[in-house]
Amino acid sequence: MRTTISIILFTCFIPLVQAYDDIGQLPADSITPLFSIEKLKQAMLASEPSSCQPHLKDLTVVKVKYIGFDEKEHLGCIIIHKELANDILDIFKTLYHNRFPIADIHPAGRKPNTTIAYNCRAVSNQPGILSQHSFGRAIDINPLINPYVNGEQVLPKEGKPYVDRHCHHKGLINKEGLVYKLFEAHGWDWGGHWLDVQDYQHFEKRANGEKRNPLGYGNHH
Numbered sequence: 001m002r003t004t005i006s007i008i009l010f011t012c013f014i015p016l017v018q019a020y021d022d023i024g025q026l027p028a029d030s031i032t033p034l035f036s037i038e039k040l041k042q043a044m045l046a047s048e049p050s051s052c053q054p055h056l057k058d059l060t061v062v063k064v065k066y067i068g069f070d071e072k073e074h075l076g077c078i079i080i081h082k083e084l085a086n087d088i089l090d091i092f093k094t095l096y097h098n099r100f101p102i103a104d105i106h107p108a109g110r111k112p113n114t115t116i117a118y119n120c121r122a123v124s125n126q127p128g129i130l131s132q133h134s135f136g137r138a139i140d141i142n143p144l145i146n147p148y149v150n151g152e153q154v155l156p157k158e159g160k161p162y163v164d165r166h167c168h169h170k171g172l173i174n175k176e177g178l179v180y181k182l183f184e185a186h187g188w189d190w191g192g193h194w195l196d197v198q199d200y201q202h203f204e205k206r207a208n209g210e211k212r213n214p215l216g217y218g219n220h221h
């Protein structure tokens with residue numbers, strides 16, 4: 001009996017990390033519905049918070065090529081809303097061909113500079129509001145070099161040296177650069193334009209063409 005139970009537990013529970021390893025097998029420049037990847041589907045249904053469960057069926061895995069800070073070619077997976085998968089594939093193909101450096105792309109977002117899209121969480125400093133990342137409708141690119149700045153608060157905190165946006169750091173996003181131009185051309189909004197906080201790493205495209213109020217949450221003017 002004991003053996004039976006442990007076998008059932010073992011076969012039902014697939015750790016998310018192991019499921020991510022599996023999507024490493026997907027081909028470059030591909031778009032795959034998340035729910036067609038059985039291991040990842042099961043792992044996320046078992047591990048993601050209930051507030052994000054209803055949106056998991058809308059997610060896709062986009063496998064992209066990118067040029068790392070080491071100037072070599074890498075492959076990475078971006079989990080994004082199915083309506084935005086073609087935008088992401090187009091944008092990252094152009095970034096790759098122009099050799100725009102990206103430190104790391106991984107859906108688990110393991111390091112301060114990891115580029116990540118889907119991530120079930122609240123808006124920073126707004127605990128009751130689900131972030132657009134929770135719907136797979138936002139992406140953070142090179143977050144260490146392009147931090148979130150809210151007055152004195154800098155996220156990730158290691159990003160403090162990059163609050164000065166006039167320096168030419170590798171992987172920096174600004175209005176004159178390719179990353180901003182590509183997302184803008186695809187109709188995405190940039191967090192670097194907001195007036196209440198500056199979220200330099202963040203691009204989003206909300207459902208039904210809705211836009212975040214650039215003055216911030218709770219400002220309805």
Ligand SMILES: [Zn+2]
Pocket residue numbers: 133138139140199201202203
């Ligand atoms: Zn973000």
